[in-house]
Amino acid sequence: MGGLGEIYERKMMKDISTKIPPIINLAEKYNLPVEYLRYVVANYGRFYTLEKSEGTSYTDTIFDEIHLEPGLVESLNNLDPSDFMPESDSLQTLYHEMTHAYIDLRENEWATKELIASAETYYEGAKLQNGEEVGRTYQVVQEAAGAYVGHRVATYWNALQGLHWLRNNYSKGIDPLKYGKNSNGSLAEIEKTYNAEMSRIVYGYEQGLFSGQIPVKKPIFHRLKYFCDTVILENKIKAEFSELLKGGTIYTNKFKSLVDEINTQKSIWFDDHSVSPKIWA
Ligand SMILES: [Zn+2]
Numbered sequence: 001m002g003g004l005g006e007i008y009e010r011k012m013m014k015d016i017s018t019k020i021p022p023i024i025n026l027a028e029k030y031n032l033p034v035e036y037l038r039y040v041v042a043n044y045g046r047f048y049t050l051e052k053s054e055g056t057s058y059t060d061t062i063f064d065e066i067h068l069e070p071g072l073v074e075s076l077n078n079l080d081p082s083d084f085m086p087e088s089d090s091l092q093t094l095y096h097e098m099t100h101a102y103i104d105l106r107e108n109e110w111a112t113k114e115l116i117a118s119a120e121t122y123y124e125g126a127k128l129q130n131g132e133e134v135g136r137t138y139q140v141v142q143e144a145a146g147a148y149v150g151h152r153v154a155t156y157w158n159a160l161q162g163l164h165w166l167r168n169n170y171s172k173g174i175d176p177l178k179y180g181k182n183s184n185g186s187l188a189e190i191e192k193t194y195n196a197e198m199s200r201i202v203y204g205y206e207q208g209l210f211s212g213q214i215p216v217k218k219p220i221f222h223r224l225k226y227f228c229d230t231v232i233l234e235n236k237i238k239a240e241f242s243e244l245l246k247g248g249t250i251y252t253n254k255f256k257s258l259v260d261e262i263n264t265q266k267s268i269w270f271d272d273h274s275v276s277p278k279i280w281a
Pocket residue numbers: 096100142143146147
């Protein structure tokens with residue numbers, strides 16, 4: 001849309017910029033990466049809800065704005081892994097769009113510029129899922145980074161929610177498996193799901209001209225992954241579940257105590273504590 005229509009659209013947009021910093025403060029409480037989010041808030045500034053005519057959330061790198069789906073900010077206002085709300089989808093979108101904005105802000109710095117150029121070379125001629133070759137390498141680099149960051153944050157949040165859900169059930173003497181077999185039914189399932197999701201290496205897509213998003217088939221460029229892991233995710237999102245419990249920091253200790261509590265409660269309620277007599281006289 002352009003011209004008068006666009007001006008009208010822009011007048012109708014709801015500015016939600018003031019709602020973002022409190023969400024970032026909440027995210028920090030659960031050891032989610034926040035430095036790059038604050039960098040985007042400080043340098044980009046404007047956040048809006050999407051209008052009806054728009055599709056999914058997007059980052060406008062010309063106006064330096066992020067447009068988010070209606071309801072997304074509300075779903076994160078009370079970010080809390082123990083309320084079992086579907087927050088990971090909203091986090092995934094927020095972190096994805098913030099990654100686009102962050103790269104947009106830093107791409108003129110020498111090191112970032114060099115990284116993006118190398119990543120673009122890497123994706124040149126790479127196959128898309130429809131058999132065609134990547135045409136817009138910059139878009140694929142941006143989408144690989146956004147998808148990688150969003151997916152890792154969502155996986156972390158799902159595990160944290162799963163642990164709270166397990167503890168909640170066990171502490172009431174409820175066997176979580178009574179709800180049927182599910183990915184949060186046991187510690188082992190949560191760990192297995194986490195590790196499997198974190199081992200995923202293919203991310204990103206190219207927007208088709210007449211079709212939707214066409215995923216790439218090539219694994220994420222290793223230096224782009226490293227940039228996302230260290231600079232954007234602050235090394236907070238570990239590749240292995242067991243690593244979340246190690247290190248002795250305030251956060252790893254919190255994770256560990258949650259797991260310990262689950263094991264204790266499970267043992268109290270569900271393990272057989274009767275001492276079987278070995279010899280019957
Ligand atoms: Zn994107």
